[in-house]
Amino acid sequence: MQNRHTAKTGNKKMTLDSKYKESYFRKVIDDMDGYTPGEQPQRIGGWVKLNTNENPYPPSPAVAKLLKEVDPASLRLYPDPVCRELCKLVAQLNGLHLDNVIIGNGSDDILTIVMRSFVSEDELVVCPEPSYSLYPVLSQLQGVDCRCIPLNEDFSLPEDFLRHAIGAKLLLIPRPNAPTGTAFTMDKMREICGGFDGMVLIDEAYADFAEESCVDFIHEFPNVIVCRTLSKSYSLAGIRLGYAMGSHHNIAGMMKVKDSYNVNALTQKIALAALEDQAYLRGNITKICETRSRLCSALENLGFKVTPSQANFIFVSPPDGNGEKLYLDLKEKGILVRFFPGPVTGKYIRITIGTDKETDKLLEALK
């Protein structure tokens, strides 16, 4: 007897086309490319890795201490599904109540939860362009359109941004922005949050390196959620921990959408230890901001166009305006930076702020 599958495909050798026709995926999945993460060479040795905005310094020593003391027997049990201790600590650090916080498996998980919570079929997502390239991908997965609204030439928000966003259900907006590193003015952020009809997710992945945060907006605007991550400022990209802050109503709704055990037990413990060590965090941020100023001045002296940054990376354009060539030349010399093809971004490369030694190597290679 023929089974269902051979009945469909017969004995024909499947070509790519016929395989495609036989795909069981939703059409949007077959049609999309998927997100391209920055290169993660599995042999770190030899590379100066300045391409995915990781922190060059180790996490708080409290994390090392904790890892030595973990009892494997504790892993037998499911983790706390709502990360109560972490919610309490995040709330305390931000002057909030624990009902105002939800924890995610990285802030990418938070973004997925937001998308699934607030956007249904036929609704529209908007974001600035350039910004985090995951936003359009998440929209595709949700089966909705993402309208990318071009920023001004200096990467500020256009005067008529709100007009372009009319009718959208969700606005995704990083502050500081990625990959430009610029922070939109607080006045403009207020104007947008107050004037936009749908939800606004302010992605503060880099806010610890910035002068200001929008976290207080969640008291001012019922349509604002702010998310953060431990991946960059806390040197913990490997544990996957992000969180969002918003009104109790918004957080309670998102709680229904998240996977029940979305944050593993080890991550919860490590994140607690790291968040408790605010002094270590501040020391690290100071070091990175100092290296950032030094690198910016040095690159300006080499004739680069340097975008003012409030993040742990800089977006710079070489004198010949050829970002791709510079990216390839640096790779040849063992230095990884990030290149984003495109008419605007193609003139630039994004460089993560590394240690002083890594910065010296970079500057040496550029001379």
Ligand SMILES: *Cc1c(COP(=O)(O)O)cnc(C)c1O
């Ligand atoms: C790095 C980054 C994230 C993702 O952070 P994770 O917590 O590692 O998932 C989210 N948004 C922006 C803008 C980022 O640059």
